[in-house]
Amino acid sequence: MSIFFVQLLTGIAYGMLYFMIAAGLTIILGVMNVVNLAHGTLFMLGAYIAFSFISNELNFWLALLLSVFCTAICGVILEKLLIKYVYGKELEQVLLTFGLSFILADTVEWLWGTEMKTLPVPGLLDGSISFGDTAFPIYRLFVVLFGCLLALLLWYLEARTRIGAIIRAGVDDREMVGALGIPVGFVFTGVFAFGAGLAGLSGVLGGPLIGMYTGMDSEILVTSLIVVVIGGLGSWKGSLIGAVLIGIIETLGKVWFPSLSMLIVFLLMMVVLIIRPNGLLGREVA
Amino acid sequence: MKKLRRFKASGLIIIALLLFITGCSQTRSSSGNGKKGGESDTIKIGFILSQTGTFAPLSDGILNGFKLYLEEHDGKLGGKKVQIKVEDDEANPQVALRKYRQLVHSEKVDILVGPISSSVVYALRDEVEKDKIVLIDANAAGDDLAWSKKSDYVYRTSFSNWQNGSSAAKYLANNIGKKAVVMAPDYPAGKEVIRAFKEAFKAAGGEVVNELYPKLDTNDFAPYLQETAALEPDLIYAFFTGSDGIRFVTQYKEFGLQGKIPLGGALEFGDELITQPTGEAAEGIIAGINYSPNLDNEINKKFVKAYQQKYNKLPNIFSVEGYDSATILDKAITEAGSTESAKLIKILKGISFDSPRGPITIDPETNNPIQNFYIAVNRYQNNAIVPEVIETVEKVTMPKTSPFE
Numbered sequence: 235m236s237i238f239f240v241q242l243l244t245g246i247a248y249g250m251l252y253f254m255i256a257a258g259l260t261i262i263l264g265v266m267n268v269v270n271l272a273h274g275t276l277f278m279l280g281a282y283i284a285f286s287f288i289s290n291e292l293n294f295w296l297a298l299l300l301s302v303f304c305t306a307i308c309g310v311i312l313e314k315l316l317i318k319y320v321y322g323k324e325l326e327q328v329l330l331t332f333g334l335s336f337i338l339a340d341t342v343e344w345l346w347g348t349e350m351k352t353l354p355v356p357g358l359l360d361g362s363i364s365f366g367d368t369a370f371p372i373y374r375l376f377v378v379l380f381g382c383l384l385a386l387l388l389w390y391l392e393a394r395t396r397i398g399a400i401i402r403a404g405v406d407d408r409e410m411v412g413a414l415g416i417p418v419g420f421v422f423t424g425v426f427a428f429g430a431g432l433a434g435l436s437g438v439l440g441g442p443l444i445g446m447y448t449g450m451d452s453e454i455l456v457t458s459l460i461v462v463v464i465g466g467l468g469s470w471k472g473s474l475i476g477a478v479l480i481g482i483i484e485t486l487g488k489v490w491f492p493s494l495s496m497l498i499v500f501l502l503m504m505v506v507l508i509i510r511p512n513g514l515l516g517r518e519v520a
Numbered sequence: 521m522k523k524l525r526r527f528k529a530s531g532l533i534i535i536a537l538l539l540f541i542t543g544c545s546q547t548r549s550s551s552g553n554g555k556k557g558g559e560s561d562t563i564k565i566g567f568i569l570s571q572t573g574t575f576a577p578l579s580d581g582i583l584n585g586f587k588l589y590l591e592e593h594d595g596k597l598g599g600k601k602v603q604i605k606v607e608d609d610e611a612n613p614q615v616a617l618r619k620y621r622q623l624v625h626s627e628k629v630d631i632l633v634g635p636i637s638s639s640v641v642y643a644l645r646d647e648v649e650k651d652k653i654v655l656i657d658a659n660a661a662g663d664d665l666a667w668s669k670k671s672d673y674v675y676r677t678s679f680s681n682w683q684n685g686s687s688a689a690k691y692l693a694n695n696i697g698k699k700a701v702v703m704a705p706d707y708p709a710g711k712e713v714i715r716a717f718k719e720a721f722k723a724a725g726g727e728v729v730n731e732l733y734p735k736l737d738t739n740d741f742a743p744y745l746q747e748t749a750a751l752e753p754d755l756i757y758a759f760f761t762g763s764d765g766i767r768f769v770t771q772y773k774e775f776g777l778q779g780k781i782p783l784g785g786a787l788e789f790g791d792e793l794i795t796q797p798t799g800e801a802a803e804g805i806i807a808g809i810n811y812s813p814n815l816d817n818e819i820n821k822k823f824v825k826a827y828q829q830k831y832n833k834l835p836n837i838f839s840v841e842g843y844d845s846a847t848i849l850d851k852a853i854t855e856a857g858s859t860e861s862a863k864l865i866k867i868l869k870g871i872s873f874d875s876p877r878g879p880i881t882i883d884p885e886t887n888n889p890i891q892n893f894y895i896a897v898n899r900y901q902n903n904a905i906v907p908e909v910i911e912t913v914e915k916v917t918m919p920k921t922s923p924f925e
Binding site: 488 | 579580749775793
C-alpha cells in the first residue's frame with residue numbers, strides 16, 4: 235500500500251508543477267486570446283538562467299527570484315516586439331510562437347551547451363521523510379506546498395484586487411474596458427510578463443525534479459497544452475484540477491500500465507472533452 | 521494601415537536575420553571539391569550523428585574529440601587534408617538513410633563516421649556493404665553489429681553493450697555480494713547490457729533474483745526501488761543513460777537507498793555526462809568504466825590537458841570515441857597509403873593503437889575494439905565526482921558469435 239501512497243504524492247507533486255506552467259499558459263490564453271507555443275521554451279529558459287546564477291555561487295532562492303524576473307522581462311520584450319502584432323490572428327500566433335520556441339531553444343543550446351544538467355535541491359529541503367519503510371524526498375512535498383500557495387495567490391489576485399477585476403472584465407469585454415479609460419495594452423503586456431514569469435518559475439522549481447536537457451521544452455509544452463484543454467481555456471482553477479489529475483494519472487500509469495501511460499493521459503482528455511466540451515471549468519469561447 | 525506596414529517591416533527584418541544566422545552556421549560544415557578515390561590530397565569524411573534531443577551531447581563529444589585530433593595533426597589524417605561534413609540523423613533510421621545518400625552519393629565522402637543510435641547503424645550497415653564505403657562506428661553499441669550484422673566495412677571504436685554489461689560482474693560477485701537485482705530501461709540496449717551482466721555474474725557464482733525494466737523516460741523510479749529494497753539483495757546493478765540516468769541516480773539517494781544497498785553500474789554511471797550533474801548522489805557507485813579523465817597514462821594526460829584547453833571542460837567517453845576514430849583512421853590511411861576501402865579494410869581488421877583509454881585492438885572476428893575496463897568507485901572530492909580505479913580488467917572482448925541463439 236505504501237507504494238501507492240508514495241506514487242500518489244509524487245503524482246501530486248508533478249501535477250503541481252504542471253499547474254504552475256499551465257496557469258501561465260491559460261491566463262495568457264484567457265485574457266489575451268493568445269496561444270503561446272513558446273511557453274515551454276520560457277520554462278526551459280527559467281531553469282537554465284537559474285542554473286547560471288547557481289553556478290556562480292548564488293543561493294537557490296535568490297536565483298529563483300532573479301530567474302522569474304528575467305523570464306518576465308523576456309515576456310515583456312516578446313510582447314512588445316512581436317506578440318502584439320498578432321492579436322486576433324490565431325494562425326499567425328501559432329506560427330510566430332512556434333517559430334520563437336525553436337529560436338529560443340537553439341539559443342539556450344548555443345549559450346549553455348547540450349550536456350544534461352540538474353539544479354541542486356536547496357539545502358533546506360535536501361532530505362527525506364520516512365513513511366514507514368520508505369523515504370520520501372522533502373523537496374517534492376515543498377513543490378506541492380508551493381503549488382497550493384500559488385493557487386491561493388491567484389485566487390486572491392483575481393477575486394480581491396483591482397487588477398484582478400480589470401482582467402476579469404477584459405476577458406469578458408475588452409472594448410468596454412478600453413472605453414472605460416483603462417490602458418488595455420499596458421494590462422496585456424503585464425499579463426504576458428506574468429505568464430512568462432510563471433513559466434520561468436516552474437522551470438526553476440522543476441529543475442531539481444525533472445532535470446534540464448535539450449527537448450525538455452517540447453515535452454512540457456505538450457503536457458501543459460493538455461492540462462489547459464482539460465481545465466478549460468482561460469480558467470486557472472480548471473488548470474489546477476486538470477494538472478493534478480494528469481500528474482497522478484501519468485505517474486500511476488507509468489507504474490502499473492507503463493506501455494499505456496501516454497495513452498491514458500490522452501484518453502482522459504478525450505473523456506473530459508466529450509463530457510464537457512469546454513473543459514472542466516471553461517466557458518463558451520466567444 | 522500603419523500597423524500592417526510595421527508588421528511587414530519587422531517580418532522582413534526577422535527573415536533577413538534568420539537567413540544571416542543560417543548562413544553563418546553553414547561555415548561549420550565545409551563543402552569542397554575533394555575528389556573521391558585513393559590517391560588525392562584531400563579526404564572528405566562524413567559524419568552521421570544525432571544532434572537533436574538527448575543524443576546531442578554525445579554527438580558534440582564525438583565531434584570535439586575528432587576535431588581535437590585533427591588540430592593536433594595539422595588538419596590531416598594519413599598525410600591528407602581532411603574536410604568534414606556533419607549530418608543530423610535525428611536518431612531516426614529513415615532520416616539517417618536520406619543523409620547517408622546525401623553524403624555518399626551527392627557529397628561523395630570517402631569515409632563515414634557515426635552513428636549514435638544502434639537502430640541507425642543497423643539501417644546503415646546494408647547500405648555501406650552495397651556501396652563499399654568504410655564506416656567507423658563511433659558510438660552505437662548494439663551487440664548484433666559484431667554478430668549477425670557484422671560487416672567488413674564497419675569497424676567499431678566505442679564498445680558493445682556486451683562489454684559494458686559484463687565488465688564489472690566478476691568484481692561485484694567476488695567483492696560485494698552474490699545476490700543481485702538488475703534494472704535497465706525497456707529497450708534493446710537495456711536488455712543487451714543486462715543479459716551480458718547476467719551471464720558474467722552467474723559465471724562468477726552470482727544469482728540475479730529479479731529483473732526490472734522501467735519504460736524509457738520514467739519520471740519516478742520509487743516503485744522499482746521499493747520493490748528492490750524489499751528483496752534485500754546484496755547489490756543492485758543498473759544501466760540507465762541520459763536524463764533517465766540522472767533521475768535514477770538522484771532518486772537512489774532521495775529514496776534513501778544510497779549507503780544502504782550498494783549500487784553497481786554500467787560505464788555511464790562513472791562517466792562525466794552523468795556524474796557531473798548528479799554530484800554527491802553518484803558517490804559510492806561502483807561502475808565498470810572504460811574511460812575516466814583521471815586514468816593514469818601519458819596519452820590520457822596529454823589528451824585531457826589539450827581538451828580542457830580547447831573546450832574548457834573535461835572530456836568524457838564520447839570525446840574519446842571521437843578522438844579514437846580519428847586515431848584509427850590516421851593509422852589505417854597511413855599504412856594503407858590510400859583511402860580506397862579495399863585497402864583500408866585489410867589494415868583495419870586487427871589494427872592496434874593506443875588510446876587515452878589504454879591500448880586498443882580491433883578484434884578481426886567481431887570488428888569490435890578489445891579494450892581495458894576499469895572497476896571504479898565514485899568518490900566525491902572538491903565538489904566533483906572522481907571515479908577511483910580499484911581494479912583493471914584487461915583486454916575485455918566479446919564472444920565471436922552470439923551465445924543467445
